[in-house]
Amino acid sequence: MKEISIPFNKSTQVGNEIAYIKEALLSNKLCGDNLFSKKCQKWFLEKGFKNPLMTPSCTAALEMTGILMGIEKGDEIIMPSYTFVSTANAFVLRGAKIVFVDIKASDMNIDENKIEAAITHKTRAIVVVHYGGVPCEMDKIKSISNQYNLFLIEDAAQALMSTYKNKMIGTFGDFACFSFHQTKNFTSAGEGGLITINNETFAKRAEIIREKGTNRTAFTRKEISKYSWIDIGSSYLPSDIQCAYLFAQLEKSEAIYEKRKSIWNKYYSGLKELANKNLINLAKTGDHINHNAHLFFIKLKDINQRNKLIEYLSNQDIEVVFHYLPLHNSEAGKRFGTFSGEDQNTTMESNRLIRLPLFYSLKDNQICKIIQKIKDFF
Template sequence: MLLIIPFHIPYISGKENEYIANVIAKKSFSGIGDYHHKAIQLLKGLTKVESIYLTTSCTSALEIAALALDIQTGDEVILPSFTFVSTANAFALRGAKLLFADIDEHSLNISLQEIERLTTANTKAIVVVHYNGYSDNISQIKEFAQNNNIFLIEDAAQAINGYCNNEHLGTFGDIGCISFHETKNIHCGEGGCILVNNQNLIDKIEHIIEKGTNRLDFLKSKTKFYEWKDLGFSADMDEIRAAFLTAQLEDIQKVTNQRMRNLLHNLSQLQNVPNRLQPDYLPTEKYFAQTNAHILWGLSKNREQLIQNFKTAGITVYSHYTPLHLSSFGKQFYESPLPVTEKVSRQIVRFPVHTKFSI
């Protein structure tokens, strides 16, 4: 029987059971416990951001961002179509007019030229997605957003321990959102965090996370009681997941290094496999070395056959996003073709790169 190599195996450090047992022993399970604080301190050390909040998911972090920016019906938000639906949902839920931008074929990230083309007097926010924990133009996009008084949100779901010019991704914009879903390099099953780089947004974000109340001020002894202050929802990560996440964060560099070794090895192997297993295009080693080794990808004009060939060889490989502007719901925001996005979505193939596997 052929052994099927899975596309992804979630990382386990070995300390998760111990930390979760400590939570159970203390009988305190909701958010803002010891492990909650430990996880945040580890994230502060990694990102150099002072205002960080753990959330139930990166999706909820993005929804907090949209609410914090007071997105209203008709406000224009520029974002890539080549992304997970949560990027768009967060702003569509607030009534925003979504303007889908094309991506660069080599980075798979939104291009500055597209942002400039789509910007109008009604543009309220730009949302960048750091595909594969990589960016080569975030500084230029930040400068453009500041010069035009536009909020900049970083969907850094895939970007834990990813950098541009030695600065952690998610720290350039007004807000950065990171995912700890089990498909990411490190995880807590389902979770996320929000990095707040615009100090003017902190109070509102703290209210939103705590169901619209100033409970965090109460816990910091800044007020004698807490009350309903704004719109909000339950978005704070519980202590069990925070304990799991702490165990993972303690190993973040180990995980990144192991994934990078495996990625570069697998990339070398893909360059030398039989033609039936070779994609038509692979990014360079230089590109991958600037990522956090989240995704090993290539492009194939005959993708379905390539996927089947790898399946026959016992290796699971996948395609990726259906462009949002071509989806059944996203078509309402369709304004013009996005040729690079559409080509990449037809041809992209993702290969295993987790810590347990080398080709």
């Protein structure tokens, strides 16, 4: 099988990852909440995030929000269908029904103008997904959540270091969940996550749920003389080796951010000519939004043209991919959820979308090749 010369993704390694992993190994303290876990949590505190707790994945962080909110059978959770399955699974596991809302074609985020129509007396929460690191319209969404007394959760898996009106994504909702999977801007050796608790009411209980339902975290801070089982919970701590890798990346976060922005801007400048000719569509965002260049997508005329371009670029040794299949069209989505209103954009726009390679070590000549081959296709 021929190797792709330009892969879709490569994990980032920029600094002291190996050295910090070695340090963690030599410490003989490899479980969660040790040296590098604490270093990472301190970094997030200094960035303005409240009550940051490292988790094994964003999936685990989302599951914690379902427990913290006391989601039960019959509750309804509003979210976009264009997202990863973990966004829905976290609440289906608690017995909730998912109510999917259409997205906007411009940025693939939930349409804030269609949320209110999906609210019923059973609605407990709104979950927003900041697709590709592009923030949702948080002012309006937060206003709706306040008006109807609903929880607001930010699935910020792709959005670390993105801002909305100069405020960090992850600081708007009652809870925010981040991912450090290999495909993300910053990774903790392949898997990892974070939950932040902006609603102080839930801060102490989050620590307990994360530690198997015990008050062990308070015990390690020497606030109590022994710990015991006091609530439901699970094992939601990552190993210190994962956090050692992540901390090396957080130390270089500005460099990673600037490099990815540079790649994103080169793609945009190089492909704008095709967009001006209406051959492709590019993402559109407002001036009050600053994204983190998590991904770069283009949209083709339809699914057939999209698939032809994917095949063409593969033959040019360039790996590109489409993204999520809308959850409401899936077997489980039909069983556990319903679509509010009309699916005007979700299915159609997802069928048109292609993601281009975007990773820290992507070279200028590779970017130029990708742009040129897309132009050649047309």
